Amino acid sequence: MTLSELIGRPVPFAEFLGIRIASLEPGAARLQLTLRPELLNSHHGAHGGVVMALADVALAVAAIARDGTAKGAYTVDLSVSFLGPGKGTLVAEGRCLRLGKSLAFSEGEVRDEQGELVAKAIGTFKLKR
Numbered sequence: 001m002t003l004s005e006l007i008g009r010p011v012p013f014a015e016f017l018g019i020r021i022a023s024l025e026p027g028a029a030r031l032q033l034t035l036r037p038e039l040l041n042s043h044h045g046a047h048g049g050v051v052m053a054l055a056d057v058a059l060a061v062a063a064i065a066r067d068g069t070a071k072g073a074y075t076v077d078l079s080v081s082f083l084g085p086g087k088g089t090l091v092a093e094g095r096c097l098r099l100g101k102s103l104a105f106s107e108g109e110v111r112d113e114q115g116e117l118v119a120k121a122i123g124t125f126k127l128k129r
Contacts, residue, residue, distance in 0.1 A: 014053075018036070025065065027063075027065060030091065031054060033089065035086065051118060055119055056078055058092035058110075060075065069129055072127075075123060078122075081121075091111050094107070105123075106125065
């Protein structure tokens, strides 16, 4: 299943980045992104904006998957700590910690293909139902 299929409409920026759903279960999502030259910074690692976008989508998808009826999510707040350079294929894991009537709270991390931690994230999302 693609991200666009999950929410029922195109997600142009995520598609441009090449974000793919690797696995999905209620309240948890694992996404992948293979880095290309145009997604790198001047040090030849993943640009921080790319890492942040991948984390954002993983956390939102985890919330959508926990709800089961949501057709998208709006980011209300997102905090990302960058811990290392990203190389190769990045893997983001998101977990929905709590789901309220209108807001979902998620956390997760982004790792490189060797399993090294690239970033930690926590976010709040308003689900579109």
